[in-house]
Amino acid sequence: MSDLIEVRNLGKTYRKATGLFNHKEVIALARVSFTLQAGETLAVVGETGSGKSTLAKLLVGIEQPDQGEIWYAGSQINCSEYRKTNQFIRYIFQDPARSLNPNQKIAEILHAVLRYSTVLSFDQREQKISQTLRLLGLLNEHANYYPHMFSGGQLQRVALARALILDPKVLILDEALTALDPSLRAQIVNLLLELQQNTGIAYLLITNQLRLVRHFADHTMVLHRGECLDYGPTAKIFANPVHEFSRKLINSVQY
Known part of the structure; x- marks a missing residue:
């Protein structure tokens, strides 16, 4: 291998x-x-x-x-x-709360990652965000939450979503x-x-x-x-x- x-x-x-x-x-x-x-x-x-x-x-x-x-x-x-x-190669920091912009909803954060690194259309990005959130045990509605609205475990899942959304x-x-x-x-x-x-x-x-x-x-x-x-x-x-x-x-x- x-x-x-x-x-x-x-x-x-x-x-x-x-x-x-x-x-x-x-x-x-x-x-x-x-x-x-x-x-x-x-x-x-x-x-x-x-x-x-x-x-x-x-x-x-x-x-x-x-x-x-x-x-x-x-x-x-x-x-x-x-x-x-x-x-x-993606990086997850020790403190997910400090690595996420508190003034942006999770959807905005994930859209930004996809816009920077892919050529997906808006609808394709929306679909990818929904798939990634479900993969990590989060709901579609969580895309409209701000970071401070999550528990510690959920916030770590959000950090994972931001890293894993690019496969x-x-x-x-x-x-x-x-x-x-x-x-x-x-x-x-x-x-x-x-x-x-x-x-x-x-x-x-x-x-x-x-x-x-x-x-x-x-x-x-x-x-x-x-x-x-x-x-x-x-x-x-x-x-x-x-x-x-x-x-x-x-x-x-x-x-």
């Missing part, structure tokens, strides 16, 4: 001011490599500041790498192609399930697993919820200070992590 995404030696360094004229370099990501195949979930775990969100932002073009390569479906992605790949091949979940209570998280996870089974979508799951990782992810990568310490099948990482930091991280959670 060919790789949907291949990342080769990806690196990112920031310059941080330490005084009026002085700066120091902070390595956010250091020569990280991995692959992601269709229908697969890769979990990226690590402490705050380990480089998890930096990795996600590099994959969707919010940030540009200093070194390394990102390949999608056999072609290398360059800066000019991020708009094109935005349809196939992406890869969905990046950047701590997108962390704020949900356990029952709502279980509902969203079951929905994501069903979507994956039906469509073959791949997930890059950024989280510190190791119980979720063990249940949800096919492969796991452990980041620490921008470096990849462990990477492989989730069952193998949890049973026999190579690096001491990975062992401490896994052993800190009682199952």
Whole structure:
């Protein structure tokens, strides 16, 4: 099976001011490599500041790498192609309320996504919006709601709708399930697993919820200070992590 995404030696360094004229370099990501195949979930775990969100932002073009390569479906992605790949690689942020315009109805938000990335007519967009809302367990009438009118679980479904309405091949979940209570998280996870089974979508799951990782992810990568310490099948990482930091991280959670 060919790789949907291949990342080769990806690196990112920031310059941080330490005084009026002085700066120091902070390595956010250091020569990280991995692959992601269709229908697969890769979990990226690590402490705050380990480089998890930096990795996600590099994959969707919010940030540009200093070194390394990102390949999608056999072609290398360059800066000019991020708009094109935005349809196939979608990003869900940790807080859906902050990522949605509070002054726009959900229909307006979803129409804008479709206008930007497709050539669908208004009627075709209306049909696509209705199909996507139903797919995620929402009603047609929800299209006329504002974000503040939804519960937390519904709002996460709206965020999923905005990402999935373009039928992406890869969905990046950047701590997108962390704020949900356990029952709502279980509902969203079951929905994501069903979507994956039906469509073959791949997930890059950024989280510190190791119980979720063990249940949800096919492969796991452990980041620490921008470096990849462990990477492989989730069952193998949890049973026999190579690096001491990975062992401490896994052993800190009682199952």
